[in-house]
Amino acid sequence: MSSEFEISRSITIGQYVPTGSFIHRLDPRIKLLAFVILVVAIAFNTSYIGNAIGLVLSLFLFWASKIPISYGLSGVKPAIPFIVILAILQLLFQGQLFSDGKVYVNYGFILITSESIRLVVVSAVRFIEIIFLSSVLTLSTSTTELTHSIQSLLSPLKKINFPVHEISLITTIAIRFVPTFAIEMEKMMKAQASRGADFGTGGWWRIIQRTKEMFPIIIPLFNIALSRAEDLILAMECRCYTPGGDRSSYSVYRALAKDYLVLLVGFLFSLLLLFYPFPF
Amino acid sequence: MKKGLTVRDIVIAGVLGAIAILLGVTRLGYIPVPTAAGNATIMHIPAIIGGIMQGPVVGLIVGAIFGISSFLNATVPLFKDPLVAILPRLFIGVVAWLIYAGFRRKSEYFAVGAAAFIGTLANTVLVLTMAVIRHYLTPGVAWTVGITNGIPEAIVGTIVTLAVVLAWKQIGKAQKSKISKDV
Amino acid sequence: MPSRPIIQVENLSHTYMKGTPMEHVALKGASLYVEEGECIAIIGHTGSGKSTLIQHFNGLMRPESGKVIIDGEDLSKKKVELKTLRQKVGLVFQNPEDQIFEKIIGDDIAYGPFKLGLQLKEVRERVKWAMSVVGLDFEEMKDRQTFALSGGQKRKVALAGILALKPKILVLDEPTSGLDPRSRNELLEKIKRLNKEEKLTVVFVSHNMEEVAFLADRVYVMAGGTDVLTGTPKEIFTDKEKLHRYQVGTPETVQVLYRLTDLGYQVNTDAFSITEAADEIIKVLAGTKEGSEHVQRI
Numbered sequence: 197m198s199s200e201f202e203i204s205r206s207i208t209i210g211q212y213v214p215t216g217s218f219i220h221r222l223d224p225r226i227k228l229l230a231f232v233i234l235v236v237a238i239a240f241n242t243s244y245i246g247n248a249i250g251l252v253l254s255l256f257l258f259w260a261s262k263i264p265i266s267y268g269l270s271g272v273k274p275a276i277p278f279i280v281i282l283a284i285l286q287l288l289f290q291g292q293l294f295s296d297g298k299v300y301v302n303y304g305f306i307l308i309t310s311e312s313i314r315l316v317v318v319s320a321v322r323f324i325e326i327i328f329l330s331s332v333l334t335l336s337t338s339t340t341e342l343t344h345s346i347q348s349l350l351s352p353l354k355k356i357n358f359p360v361h362e363i364s365l366i367t368t369i370a371i372r373f374v375p376t377f378a379i380e381m382e383k384m385m386k387a388q389a390s391r392g393a394d395f396g397t398g399g400w401w402r403i404i405q406r407t408k409e410m411f412p413i414i415i416p417l418f419n420i421a422l423s424r425a426e427d428l429i430l431a432m433e434c435r436c437y438t439p440g441g442d443r444s445s446y447s448v449y450r451a452l453a454k455d456y457l458v459l460l461v462g463f464l465f466s467l468l469l470l471f472y473p474f475p476f
Numbered sequence: 477m478k479k480g481l482t483v484r485d486i487v488i489a490g491v492l493g494a495i496a497i498l499l500g501v502t503r504l505g506y507i508p509v510p511t512a513a514g515n516a517t518i519m520h521i522p523a524i525i526g527g528i529m530q531g532p533v534v535g536l537i538v539g540a541i542f543g544i545s546s547f548l549n550a551t552v553p554l555f556k557d558p559l560v561a562i563l564p565r566l567f568i569g570v571v572a573w574l575i576y577a578g579f580r581r582k583s584e585y586f587a588v589g590a591a592a593f594i595g596t597l598a599n600t601v602l603v604l605t606m607a608v609i610r611h612y613l614t615p616g617v618a619w620t621v622g623i624t625n626g627i628p629e630a631i632v633g634t635i636v637t638l639a640v641v642l643a644w645k646q647i648g649k650a651q652k653s654k655i656s657k658d659v
Numbered sequence: 660m661p662s663r664p665i666i667q668v669e670n671l672s673h674t675y676m677k678g679t680p681m682e683h684v685a686l687k688g689a690s691l692y693v694e695e696g697e698c699i700a701i702i703g704h705t706g707s708g709k710s711t712l713i714q715h716f717n718g719l720m721r722p723e724s725g726k727v728i729i730d731g732e733d734l735s736k737k738k739v740e741l742k743t744l745r746q747k748v749g750l751v752f753q754n755p756e757d758q759i760f761e762k763i764i765g766d767d768i769a770y771g772p773f774k775l776g777l778q779l780k781e782v783r784e785r786v787k788w789a790m791s792v793v794g795l796d797f798e799e800m801k802d803r804q805t806f807a808l809s810g811g812q813k814r815k816v817a818l819a820g821i822l823a824l825k826p827k828i829l830v831l832d833e834p835t836s837g838l839d840p841r842s843r844n845e846l847l848e849k850i851k852r853l854n855k856e857e858k859l860t861v862v863f864v865s866h867n868m869e870e871v872a873f874l875a876d877r878v879y880v881m882a883g884g885t886d887v888l889t890g891t892p893k894e895i896f897t898d899k900e901k902l903h904r905y906q907v908g909t910p911e912t913v914q915v916l917y918r919l920t921d922l923g924y925q926v927n928t929d930a931f932s933i934t935e936a937a938d939e940i941i942k943v944l945a946g947t948k949e950g951s952e953h954v955q956r957i
Contacts, residue, residue: 239557275551282553282612289614315611323553330548330556362481363537369490370541374497381504383757386719390750390758391824392742392774403516407632410507411639414518416760417504418525418640421491428487439481652802653765654773655783 213335215262223455224341225348230462231333237466238325243474244314247321253465254328261336271327279323283316290315343367348449362439373424380420381413388412481533489534492522493541500545507632516625516632519546520568524595524637527569528576528588535569542568554612564602571598585638592637593630600626663731664692665828665860666716671725672884673711685711687884688725693828698854698861700871700892703881704906709864710753712881713830716862717748730827746775749826753833753864755810755817764808764816765801771824789819793849811842818846822853829853831863835870847873868910872896872931880905893929912936919943 214220219227238250258268290312297311337345347364354360393412481489499505499519506515523542527535543565546555555561572595579587604618604626613621673686686708693699701709714720715727718734718741727734729748752758761767768789772782787797793815808816814834821829834850835843851874853859865871871878871892878895880888882905888895895902896913909917913931916939920926924946926939 235558239559271551275553278552278554285613285617286611289617290611319553319612323556326556334548359481362486365486366489366493366537367541369487370493370497373491373494374501377494377498378502381498381502383752383754384760386714387752387758387760388770389719389741390717390745390752391771391820392745393770394742403628403631404635407507407516407635410518410636412760413504414636415639415643417495417498419643421495422488422644425487425491428491429484432483432487437483439483439486653763653769655765655769655779655786656802 212338213263213267215336217260217262217336219257219261219332220336222458223449223451224337225345225449226451226455226459227333227337228342228345229349230459231329233466234329234462234469235326237469238322238329241322241469242314242318244317244476245474246469246472247318247325249465250325250469251321254325254332257332258328261332263331263335267335268328268331271331272324275323275327279320283320286316286319287312339371343371344449359439369428373421376424377417377421381417384416385413485530485534488530489526489537489541492526492534492538496520496522496538496542497545500542501549507636516629518633518636520565520596520599521592521633521637521640523565523569524572524592524633525640527571527573527595528591528637528641532570532573535573536566537569539565539568539570554607557610557612559610560603560606560612564599564606567602568595568599571595585642588641589634589638592634596630596633597626600629665695665730666691666693666862667726667728668692668712668715669726669728671712671715671722671727673708673715673720673723677723684884689881689885690725691879691886691889693860693862695860696854696858698851698874698876699863700875700878701862701864701881702866702868702871702878702907707881708884709881710832713750713832713862713864716828716830717745717750719750742774746771746824747826748828748830749821749824751818751821751829751831751834753836755813758817758820759805759813762804762806763801764795764803764805767805767816768820768823771820775824785823785825786819789823792822792853793819794845795819811838811846814838814842814846818849826859828860828862831861833864833866835865835867843870850874866908868896868908869912869933872910872912880907882906892931896931897928915940 234250234253238247241247241250258265287308288306297309297314299307299309300313301308334342343364346367347360350358350360350363496519499522505517505519507518508515519542520539523535523539526538540562543562546565547558547561550556550561572591575594576587576591579590600622604613604622607613608615608618668689668691671686671689672684675683675685689708689712691699691701691712701712703709711720715722715734716729718739721739722735725735729744732739732744734744759767761770765786768786769782772785777785786801790797790800795812795815805813805816818831818834829850831850835846838846847870850861850863854861854874861874863874875892878888878890878892879886880895880902887905888898888901890898896909899909899917902909910931912933913928913936916926916928916930916936919940920928924943926943930936930939
């Protein structure tokens with residue numbers, strides 16, 4: 197890294213990669229809904245075959261989105277050490293809980309069975325599936341589309357007085373301000389460094405001192421945010437914004453036959469993963 | 477629960493959510509102190525402050541934003557599981573609010589400190605519980621992590637929350653420069 | 660070159676977000692040198708890499724490829740004493756809002772000296788000195804809050820905060836943008852005095868050509884991430900064709916003189932400082948009938 201201060205540039209939320217693929221052109225609400233049900237289904241599936249299906253499906257979707265594979269791999273690569281550590285931990289310590297199945301190793305407290313191996317493999321594969329699925333969603337859908345979709349999908353909840361519009365406004369504000377705050381932080385860290393501040397020199401074991409060293413960055417971050425909030429509250433009240441009012445949306449999504457088809461396929465896959473008794 | 481969210485609730489939840497995301501996607505969210513993970517996270521602090529400032533609903537929403545962002549950005553298998561990454565985070569701000577509301581009449585700052593301490597512990601405990609339920613960790617490992625990680629993190633969380641709340645309340649108050657003191 | 664330059668940049672390149680789709684080349688083989696005691700202006704169109712370049716001078720950015728040597732220290736080495744470097748090279752940001760982070764003026768200016776580990780007494784002396792240089796009253800201003808200051812005052816505080824470090828090299832990013840004409844002239848006079856009397860080496864980025872003409876000993880023109888032209892303000896501003904190519908303006912005085920030449924008057928277009936230009940215009944006026952009457956009245 198050439199600079200220790202490149203915060204704003206390292207932010208990749210909502211990193212939309214326009215490729216114009218079929219996936220990009222889907223109704224974002226359908227995409228979000230299909231994503232949620234698939235992730236839940238994958239999270240609960242513990243069979244080899246089920247996860248193999250999930251893996252093929254998520255790789256297929258990634259391929260169909262025409263996004264360069266390097267994007268998906270960039271999510272997997274930094275995780276490899278964690279996957280390995282988790283696998284070792286699970287292999288060493290989870291055997292006792294999964295003692296049914298064939299026993300491969302039984303040495304002291306270490307018990308490795310076919311079931312604990314299944315746990316290790318399934319956890320790792322599941323992780324890769326979810327990485328690819330969430331990459332497809334966030335790389336093929338802009339953040340605006342996502343917030344609109346959340347609002348639209350939650351709108352039936354309005355009937356039970358669930359603050360749907362407010363939640364979507366909160367999300368919009370949050371996403372809108374991340375880059376702003378990042379730039380402010382970057383400038384401030386540069387300003388402090390230019391006048392001789394150095395970050396993190398206290399002893400590793402001195403918790404309170406180490407924490408205090410972060411104050412010059414963290415406290416202004418909250419102060420900037422909260423004073424921005426005061427300005428925004430004033431601006432919204434000046435324009436007579438009232439929460440809970442009825443609002444029409446600027447962008448209206450219309451799901452087409454292909455969207456419903458995709459949703460149906462996603463739904464069927466989820467049912468398959470959730471309820472089909474895979475033999476292996 | 478209050479009826480409906482005010483403009484203030486919405487905006488504060490929004491900017492605190494932004495901080496939660498920012499802390500999550502940069503290394504600003506980690507304070508390098510000795511824990512099992514090598515860092516203490518402060519990413520959950522916006523949720524605590526949301527709960528303290530605006531009540532349980534805002535606390536819950538900021539927690540949800542933190543959870544979803546940590547789920548989408550996770551590079552650790554543990555947090556690529558929505559049940560571990562998102563669900564426990566909903567409670568951080570709510571717990572913080574309960575504690576704050578409970579102790580508030582005794583002392584404002586004690587209440588803030590206690591809310592931050594317990595709120596942070598709630599995060600640790602709930603995440604680890606889910607990790608055990610989902611078979612990522614055994615109870616033994618979870619206990620070890622809980623103690624070596626949870627305690628320092630709760631200390632860090634308390635200090636940072638108190639500092640932020642104090643600093644915010646002092647803005648605009650007249651003060652004298654450090655260099656005005658007598659030598 | 661007779662002596663070793665205090666700043667030496669050779670073939671410096673920098674790419675933001677290398678290896679991602681958002682890759683952006685900010686610097687591409689830029690080179691320059693600054694002699695001790697010189698006052699150098701860096702001009703160029705927006706996005707030509709000026710700000711990225713000057714952030715290398717105090718180590719906020721490290722050379723990706725190429726060399727940056729500050730006062731004999733090579734910044735492309737792995738281990739650089741950043742704290743010493745940043746004390747030596749004071750960087751004043753374009754927007755003073757970005758630089759003032761303390762709540763009280765005195766604390767903000769004292770931030771650097773405190774970080775250097777100086778005693779309170781010495782810190783106070785330095786703050787006093789820095790405030791007097793920029794024209795802020797120490798007793799009156801030291802305990803005031805920073806957020807209530809006017810734009811001009813904020814700039815003064817920001818400059819004082821850097822001067823309190825007693826740097827050898829002062830680097831300024833658009834020192835006068837957003838200032839009213841009077842504060843601008845005041846500030847320019849101060850920078851000039853620091854350069855001439857306190858022997859500070861000054862490097863500044865500017866879009867204001869009058870300012871460049873007034874301050875700079877030498878000018879670098881940047882375009883497309885590299886240095887394309889260098890010379891004294893005289894040399895630069897008389898190269899009309901190149902200035903146009905790199906989308907750099909000229910001082911208004913130069914524009915007037917060029918217009919006069921175009922209209923067929925004999926004027927010296929090198930005379931771009933305000934007094935010189937005025938003399939030239941008076942010469943022209945004296946040559947015409949009505950004009951000479953005017954001039955006599957003046």
